[in-house]
Amino acid sequence: MSEKKTVRFIISRQDTPDSAPYQEEFELDYRPNMNVISALMEIRRNPVNAKGEATTPIAWDMNCLEEVCGACSMVINGRPRQSCSALIDQLEQPVRLEPMRTFPIVRDLQVDRSRMFDSLKRVKAWIPIDGTYDLGPGPRMPEKKRQWAYELSKCMTCGVCLEACPNVNSKSNFIGPQSLSQVRLFNAHPTGELNKGERLETIMGDGGLANCGNSQNCVQSCPKGIPLTTSIAALNRDTTFQSFKNFFGSDQV
Amino acid sequence: MAGRQEFYWRRLHSLLGVIPVGLFLTQHLVVNNFATRGEESFNSAAHFMELLPFRYFLEIFIIFLPLLFHAIYGLYIAFTAKNNIGQYGYFRNWMFMLQRVSGVITLIFVAWHVWETRIAAAFGAAVNFQMMEAILSSPFMLWFYLIGVISTTFHFANGLWSFFVSWGITVTPRSQVISTYISIGVFIALSIVGVSAILAFV
Numbered sequence: 426m427s428e429k430k431t432v433r434f435i436i437s438r439q440d441t442p443d444s445a446p447y448q449e450e451f452e453l454d455y456r457p458n459m460n461v462i463s464a465l466m467e468i469r470r471n472p473v474n475a476k477g478e479a480t481t482p483i484a485w486d487m488n489c490l491e492e493v494c495g496a497c498s499m500v501i502n503g504r505p506r507q508s509c510s511a512l513i514d515q516l517e518q519p520v521r522l523e524p525m526r527t528f529p530i531v532r533d534l535q536v537d538r539s540r541m542f543d544s545l546k547r548v549k550a551w552i553p554i555d556g557t558y559d560l561g562p563g564p565r566m567p568e569k570k571r572q573w574a575y576e577l578s579k580c581m582t583c584g585v586c587l588e589a590c591p592n593v594n595s596k597s598n599f600i601g602p603q604s605l606s607q608v609r610l611f612n613a614h615p616t617g618e619l620n621k622g623e624r625l626e627t628i629m630g631d632g633g634l635a636n637c638g639n640s641q642n643c644v645q646s647c648p649k650g651i652p653l654t655t656s657i658a659a660l661n662r663d664t665t666f667q668s669f670k671n672f673f674g675s676d677q678v
Numbered sequence: 679m680a681g682r683q684e685f686y687w688r689r690l691h692s693l694l695g696v697i698p699v700g701l702f703l704t705q706h707l708v709v710n711n712f713a714t715r716g717e718e719s720f721n722s723a724a725h726f727m728e729l730l731p732f733r734y735f736l737e738i739f740i741i742f743l744p745l746l747f748h749a750i751y752g753l754y755i756a757f758t759a760k761n762n763i764g765q766y767g768y769f770r771n772w773m774f775m776l777q778r779v780s781g782v783i784t785l786i787f788v789a790w791h792v793w794e795t796r797i798a799a800a801f802g803a804a805v806n807f808q809m810m811e812a813i814l815s816s817p818f819m820l821w822f823y824l825i826g827v828i829s830t831t832f833h834f835a836n837g838l839w840s841f842f843v844s845w846g847i848t849v850t851p852r853s854q855v856i857s858t859y860i861s862i863g864v865f866i867a868l869s870i871v872g873v874s875a876i877l878a879f880v
Binding site for chain 1: 682683684685686688689755757758759760761762765766768770771773774775777839840843844845846847848849850851854
């Protein structure tokens with residue numbers, strides 16, 4: 426090749442959580458098998474923008490680099506996804522990088538995903554096994570059910586489903602699909618089931634399950650292919666029964 | 679039990695949209711369809727509905743109160759969404775957006791329609807074939823009615839789909855696909871019933 430191949434980036438930047446966002450362009454030499462993170466690392470190594478001006482390195486989150494931790498999610502060419510698995514060869518240029526604005530922005534492409542971890546705490550997304558004495562082994566889980574539950578357990582709290590959801594926004598307090606699907610996961614576990622009613626009661630609270638408007642963008646966008654809308658519909662059924670039990674009474678609490 | 683209202687309001691909104699508002703809509707469009715059998719048929723059907731026992735009770739509890747709640751709470755739901763079909767052009771996301779748009783159009787249409795017919799009747803106007811013929815003689819009103827009725831049938835048919843999801847009846851993706859086909863069928867069938875009645879007045 427006579428001419429050197431380059432990759433162009435248009436990156437949305439923001440210096441502080443409250444300052445106004447602006448765009449900055451970068452041009453990098455093409456290397457085979459580049460991904461968005463390796464490009465961002467390249468800019469960090471030599472922070473010079475497309476005009477040749479020295480600038481600050483771009484801030485972003487990353488951790489596992491193999492699409493299992495969820496930390497490096499950002500909006501790439503208009504779609505939220507993990508930047509570690511976004512290969513430059515498969516992206517249209519210029520590559521546009523933006524933060525997931527559903528979340529509070531810390532700086533540049535870095536967002537604060539705390540609200541999802543708070544939701545997990547609210548719905549008690551764990552199996553309570555602690556006691557003042559040894560509670561002994563829990564009940565066994567059928568293998569078939571374990572395999573089914575494994576699909577739900579793939580959630581990495583990346584935030585893509587919240588970003589894609591039209592009902593998760595500044596005008597609404599909807600907790601989003603991520604934590605709802607975890608309620609289904611932990612309610613399906615033989616020991617987790619002991620707190621089933623409690624979890625259902627929580628998601629029947631304000632900003633909970635009923636705020637879903639069935640746009641089903643979440644299931645289309647989930648990088649892990651988690652059946653989020655099936656989880657929501659299943660929880661709709663569970664909460665229907667729960668509300669009947671609450672009102673008409675039941676011995677199965 | 680703090681902050682439990684929203685769940686029940688949403689479920690009530692979903693329920694009332696089908697029972698009784700959706701059922702009333704179906705009955706109303708079917709009775710209107712008498713117009714296709716001629717002026718006399720329509721007038722006698724309208725007269726029969728007018729003379730139903732407990733008419734005011736039925737109107738208030740089967741039509742006005744449920745409709746009013748569904749409309750007001752629906753507006754709140756519609757305006758808390760941030761539509762994003764530009765980025766996510768999936769079928770269901772389109773339906774999500776159209777459900778909100780058709781809801782607002784339906785509300786405008788129904789408000790005008792109630793004013794022009796039921797409230798006019800309360801002030802002494804006779805609701806009969808001639809009244810509708812006079813209203814629909816204006817091309818603008820004809821289009822207003824056609825768009826209004828089709829948006830209403832769409833909102834009901836698509837709302838029926840969400841009703842089945844919201845109450846946990848259709849859980850699997852397959853059952854939701856089949857219920858999409860059923861809702862398309864309901865939309866087409868009710869639109870034919872409604873539109874043919876409108877055209878009978880022209």
